[in-house]
Amino acid sequence: MSNKAIYKNHTNITGETIDVSRRQKRYFELAKNIAYNSSYNRLRHGAVLVKGGSVINASCNKDNFSSFGTRFRGPDMGHGTHHAELGSIVGIARSVTSGSDVYVCRVNKQEQFRSSKPCKMCHDVLKHVGVKRVYYTTDNGNVKMYKL
Numbered sequence: 001m002s003n004k005a006i007y008k009n010h011t012n013i014t015g016e017t018i019d020v021s022r023r024q025k026r027y028f029e030l031a032k033n034i035a036y037n038s039s040y041n042r043l044r045h046g047a048v049l050v051k052g053g054s055v056i057n058a059s060c061n062k063d064n065f066s067s068f069g070t071r072f073r074g075p076d077m078g079h080g081t082h083h084a085e086l087g088s089i090v091g092i093a094r095s096v097t098s099g100s101d102v103y104v105c106r107v108n109k110q111e112q113f114r115s116s117k118p119c120k121m122c123h124d125v126l127k128h129v130g131v132k133r134v135y136y137t138t139d140n141g142n143v144k145m146y147k148l
């Protein structure tokens with residue numbers, strides 16, 4: 001798939017593995033359900049925006065361009081598509097995204113979580129709008145977290 005390079009363009013940041021609470025597990029279940037709405041067959045991502053214990057928004061990745069995301073990409077990188085993390089924050093007031101957390105997952109056809117570390121574009125966007133922490137699924141079923 002042509003978008004592979006985009007997804008592989010990660011930051012050097014590696015989150016630390018954490019134990020998820022029951023509440024956080026629910027966020028990932030929600031992200032998973034949302035991910036199944038993705039128009040991509042093999043790269044189904046879901047992201048949930050949470051603040052103060054409340055789910056603010058949720059989105060899957062979509063097969064269209066994001067002008068907002070593209071602004072955060074290098075000039076040589078072309079347009080950014082609508083990644084799940086972008087969808088979770090676009091249209092949400094900065095006062096809300098500031099201090100929030102994002103839970104992002106990828107699911108495969110066997111309904112297993114797979115690595116979903118945010119790409120550089122999403123990392124920069126989330127940081128820009130004041131997101132505090134990113135939680136993401138890994139290939140071995142764990143959850144990693146890092147602070148922006």
Ligand SMILES: [Zn+2]
Binds near residue numbers: 085118119120123
């Ligand atoms: Zn991304």
